Amino acid sequence: MSSTPNTAGQCGLTFFGCMSASISHELKNALAIINEQAGLLEDLAYLLQKGGPVSPDRLQTLSGSILRQVKRADGIIKNMNRFAHSIDEPIKRVNLNDMLCFTASLSTRLASMKCVTLKTPSIENNLEIQTRPFFLENLIWICFKHIFNAREQPRDLNLSLENRESHAAICFQLEDETPTPIIFQHILEESGPILCLLHAELHENPENHLIYLMLPKKMDDGAMRTSIE
Amino acid sequence: MRVLLVDDEEELVSTLAERLTMRGIDAYWVTSGHAAIELIEHENFDVAILDIKLPRMSGLELKRHLSRRKPNLKFIFLTGHGSEQDYVEGSAEAGNPYYLVKPVQIEILMKKLTEIFQQEGNS
Numbered sequence: 001m002s003s004t005p006n007t008a009g010q011c012g013l014t015f016f017g018c019m020s021a022s023i024s025h026e027l028k029n030a031l032a033i034i035n036e037q038a039g040l041l042e043d044l045a046y047l048l049q050k051g052g053p054v055s056p057d058r059l060q061t062l063s064g065s066i067l068r069q070v071k072r073a074d075g076i077i078k079n080m081n082r083f084a085h086s087i088d089e090p091i092k093r094v095n096l097n098d099m100l101c102f103t104a105s106l107s108t109r110l111a112s113m114k115c116v117t118l119k120t121p122s123i124e125n126n127l128e129i130q131t132r133p134f135f136l137e138n139l140i141w142i143c144f145k146h147i148f149n150a151r152e153q154p155r156d157l158n159l160s161l162e163n164r165e166s167h168a169a170i171c172f173q174l175e176d177e178t179p180t181p182i183i184f185q186h187i188l189e190e191s192g193p194i195l196c197l198l199h200a201e202l203h204e205n206p207e208n209h210l211i212y213l214m215l216p217k218k219m220d221d222g223a224m225r226t227s228i229e
Numbered sequence: 230m231r232v233l234l235v236d237d238e239e240e241l242v243s244t245l246a247e248r249l250t251m252r253g254i255d256a257y258w259v260t261s262g263h264a265a266i267e268l269i270e271h272e273n274f275d276v277a278i279l280d281i282k283l284p285r286m287s288g289l290e291l292k293r294h295l296s297r298r299k300p301n302l303k304f305i306f307l308t309g310h311g312s313e314q315d316y317v318e319g320s321a322e323a324g325n326p327y328y329l330v331k332p333v334q335i336e337i338l339m340k341k342l343t344e345i346f347q348q349e350g351n352s
Contacts, residue, residue: 025282028309028331029238035332036244043251065240112237113284152285 008135008193015138019106023080026109030073037066079106087134091219094133096161096168097125103140104159111157114148119158127161129168129217131198136215139194143172143213146186150178167214174209181206230346231273234258235265235291236280236307241331245278248335254342262286266294274302276345278338281308303345305338307331 041062044054083106097120104111104118111118147157158173174180184204188195195202201214232254236242242258249256257272259265262283269277277295279288286294292304305327327341 025309029241032309032331032333033238033241033244036241036248039335040244040248043248047251069240113282115284 006193008197011142011191011194012135012138015141019083019141022109023076023083023106026076027073030069030076033069034066034073037062037069083137086137089133091130091132093128093130094136095125096127096129096170096215097121099133099136100140100159100161100170103137103144106137107141107144110145111148114152115154116148117154117156118144119156121160125161127163127168129215130219131215132219135194135197139191139198139200139213140170142191142194143170143187143211146183146190147172147174147178147211150174150183153177162212164214166217168217170213170215172211172213174211176209178209180204180209180211184211187211230275230342231255232257232342233265233268233272233274233277235260235262235277235283235288237261237284238280245333245335245338249338249342252335252339262288262291262294265291266298269295269298269302273299275349276303276305276342278305278307281306303327303349305329305341305345307333 041059044059044062048054079102082102101120104120108118144157155175160171160173162169162171174183181204184202184206188202191202194200199216199219203212203214204210205212232249234242234246234249234256235258236245237260239260242260246256246258257268257274259268262285265277265279277292279291281288283291288306292306295302295304307329309331327345329338329341
């Protein structure tokens with residue numbers, strides 16, 4: 001497989017693989033922490049048997065921490081399940097805000113590796129569009145990936161939505177120092193087949209460091225019939 | 230023996246350090262490569278235990294930085310999984326015996342530390 005996928009199917013497979021690897025890595029981390037904490041409980045129990053000092057507060061903190069990691073792992077698995085089901089219905093109506101927040105949540109680990117904090121829209125937004133959910137997640141993730149890779153300084157990425165007549169737009173507000181045209185070009189190169197499949201467009205506003213993803217609110221017959229390959 | 234643990238999962242690294250301390254190891258922990266580089270300027274360690282996948286600076290890059298500053302420092306790598314590439318790179322860099330996959334078994338980690346300690350004593 002070439003490094004730049006030339007069909008939407010190849011893009012999708014790459015995305016699925018990367019996401020699965022990231023999810024499993026995150027799960028493994030949660031399990032590794034639970035493993036250490038269970039081990040520490042064992043150590044403390046041994047210490048108690050020997051008459052050593054173990055404070056009840058220490059045990060309480062430890063059990064709280066284990067519960068937190070179980071909750072974290074449960075959240076990761078819920079996301080994984082929802083992600084796997086996003087392919088069930090090839091085309092459906094989705095709440096764009098919900099879809100954006102979900103993809104941001106899936107990308108949290110990738111973001112934190114690059115010291116990026118994702119700021120999703122804070123206002124409830126009921127903007128709905130008809131689209132291919134899996135490939136929309138893929139497209140948003142490609143945008144994230146190239147924006148994250150641009151710099152390695154701690155920073156925020158602000159996300160917002162705009163309702164524009166026949167289109168909805170996802171806006172990626174980059175920081176002033178970020179080379180918007182270069183990122184825009186990288187996203188365009190990788191996402192070409194998906195933009196085509198979703199009948200979506202990518203726009204940039206370099207002066208304001210903005211990248212827009214324009215998505216049709218309704219897929220026409222041509223878009224519905226487009227083959228994924 | 231003084232050990233420095235570096236992993237961005239704070240609860241993992243702090244708990245592991247506590248368990249090593251209970252076993253007589255003088256264990257310190259930090260959650261980033263930059264913090265490790267800063268700490269090593271003022272403190273001496275025998276072994277650094279590094280997560281392979283650290284934010285901003287990978288464990289392998291960190292090893293190169295630390296080795297330049299402290300040539301005698303020994304390393305153990307930890308990984309969440311390992312893609313095949315991680316494994317090949319990590320093993321080659323660390324030497325196969327000093328590459329551990331999470332979740333870590335404390336007895337195995339202690340065995341590795343003891344081996345390093347004995348090698349140090351013999352050299």
